[in-house]
Amino acid sequence: QVQLLESGGGLVQPGGSLRLSCAASGSILSINVMGWYRQAPGKQRELVTTITSGGMTNYADSVKGRFTISRDNAENAVHLQMNSLKPEDAGVYYCNVLGTTGTTYMRRGFNSWGQGTQVTVSS
16 A cells, blocks of 8 residues: 655745645555646646656646656655745645555556645735
8 A cells, every 4th residue: 555645735925935745655666657736625626747757747837837846766755846826826735646566476556645735825
């Protein structure tokens, strides 16, 4: 079983910055894609950004140029640096990790979600 632990949410003024982190632990053979999603009240969960094991990134148009995703493969961790935050960036941010778990001879894929961390952007 793979667990994700998120940290770094909070309250910030418009134009401010926050850094989110997510660490994966458990029986992990490999991690393929790590990413962040967010969900605002009354809205569906949406993709914010992803990063592959090779470092390829993908961003929602709304956050391009302001958010930066990075990963630490040695620590099975992913980070999200959020700059120039806007009120519309507020919501619960969820870490998502896709990878392989199990043993060398019996492996299966996993798709794990973090518990979510609240980001509030308000003056």
